[in-house]
Amino acid sequence: MGKEDEETRAMQAALSNRLFFRLYQCANMLHKTGTRALDRHGITTQQWAVLGALTRPAFERGVAVGDLATFLLVSRQNLAGLISRLEAQGLVEKAVDAADNRSRLIRLTVTGRKLWQDDMQVEISGFYAGALQGFSTDDRIHLIHYLDKMLKNFKALDPEATSAEEKQAAE
Amino acid sequence: MGKEDEETRAMQAALSNRLFFRLYQCANMLHKTGTRALDRHGITTQQWAVLGALTRPAFERGVAVGDLATFLLVSRQNLAGLISRLEAQGLVEKAVDAADNRSRLIRLTVTGRKLWQDDMQVEISGFYAGALQGFSTDDRIHLIHYLDKMLKNFKALDPEATSAEEKQAAE
DNA sequence: TATTGTTATACTCTATAACTATA
DNA sequence: TATAGTTATAGAGTATAACAATA
Numbered sequence: 321m322g323k324e325d326e327e328t329r330a331m332q333a334a335l336s337n338r339l340f341f342r343l344y345q346c347a348n349m350l351h352k353t354g355t356r357a358l359d360r361h362g363i364t365t366q367q368w369a370v371l372g373a374l375t376r377p378a379f380e381r382g383v384a385v386g387d388l389a390t391f392l393l394v395s396r397q398n399l400a401g402l403i404s405r406l407e408a409q410g411l412v413e414k415a416v417d418a419a420d421n422r423s424r425l426i427r428l429t430v431t432g433r434k435l436w437q438d439d440m441q442v443e444i445s446g447f448y449a450g451a452l453q454g455f456s457t458d459d460r461i462h463l464i465h466y467l468d469k470m471l472k473n474f475k476a477l478d479p480e481a482t483s484a485e486e487k488q489a490a491e
Numbered sequence: 492m493g494k495e496d497e498e499t500r501a502m503q504a505a506l507s508n509r510l511f512f513r514l515y516q517c518a519n520m521l522h523k524t525g526t527r528a529l530d531r532h533g534i535t536t537q538q539w540a541v542l543g544a545l546t547r548p549a550f551e552r553g554v555a556v557g558d559l560a561t562f563l564l565v566s567r568q569n570l571a572g573l574i575s576r577l578e579a580q581g582l583v584e585k586a587v588d589a590a591d592n593r594s595r596l597i598r599l600t601v602t603g604r605k606l607w608q609d610d611m612q613v614e615i616s617g618f619y620a621g622a623l624q625g626f627s628t629d630d631r632i633h634l635i636h637y638l639d640k641m642l643k644n645f646k647a648l649d650p651e652a653t654s655a656e657e658k659q660a661a662e
Numbered sequence: 663t664a665t666t667g668t669t670a671t672a673c674t675c676t677a678t679a680a681c682t683a684t685a
Numbered sequence: 686t687a688t689a690g691t692t693a694t695a696g697a698g699t700a701t702a703a704c705a706a707t708a
Binding site: 405 | 699
């Protein structure tokens, strides 16, 4: 192989290194500043994600623990812990699925919905505005596109992360 | 205010929500698949970041704990824990700074450098290649640019995260 | 037997505060 | 007094394995 190939490879490696280090730093800061922004509501960033997922139209009438775990990219076991903490705060509730007695459907309580829609939105939109300062609508769309693309790659590296429907679609 | 303004604002909010949810998911997957990739070396993703930082030319001859914490966007206290775990594994070492007896300079041991350069690179470059499949060089540069920009915004939200030099430069 | 969800355990990481030792 | 670093503590999150109930 030529000298130029080696140089290109080394440059690509340095670039990847830098990219993932930036991603690591963003993850740290998302956790850090997000935690601070949500602190007065006693909510963590993981709990923010759970609450946000439960406001999705598709999940509004209740979503099974396993499906929610797949959607959030968290394991079922760890989601059980997250849910019980939110349940203790009266923000979510569980109900047995009539169609399958093994399954539990999770959904927001009235308190949980109010917290998300009314109380938390001040901090959340303030946080979004601060973190995305200087980003045009096109910038946001492009960034989402990149993250989406990386996410698909990540899922390919972790077979368990793919839902049954996605697996079927991929065949 | 007009109806269109409201619609635009609602769209922007939905877009931001989606963006940060994707970022949250990527952070989860970076931790999950990264942990798995580094597992056979007994290294976590946080420890990966520490080791990687210590290979930087500027830090090669030793970096103070506080400066390393600022660079990694981790608190001094938590970095102390990370360092002691790496020290216990014989991967990093501490030395008193001759110029200031309060300061401790951290650097890689020979074992640590070997682990990073020789042993871990197989898993790391494999992980990079997998997670960035389909990303052109331009894509990578653009994504880094976006993450950099967001990082600066995050730092503005968290004054403690800015180093003394950066503060001075901003004046 | 396979699947849904839970519990148990051990460890890492984080946030906060209080502390030691230098400057 | 201020700074560099450490220690202490409590809590959240994670990985892994084992378990109960149901299909």
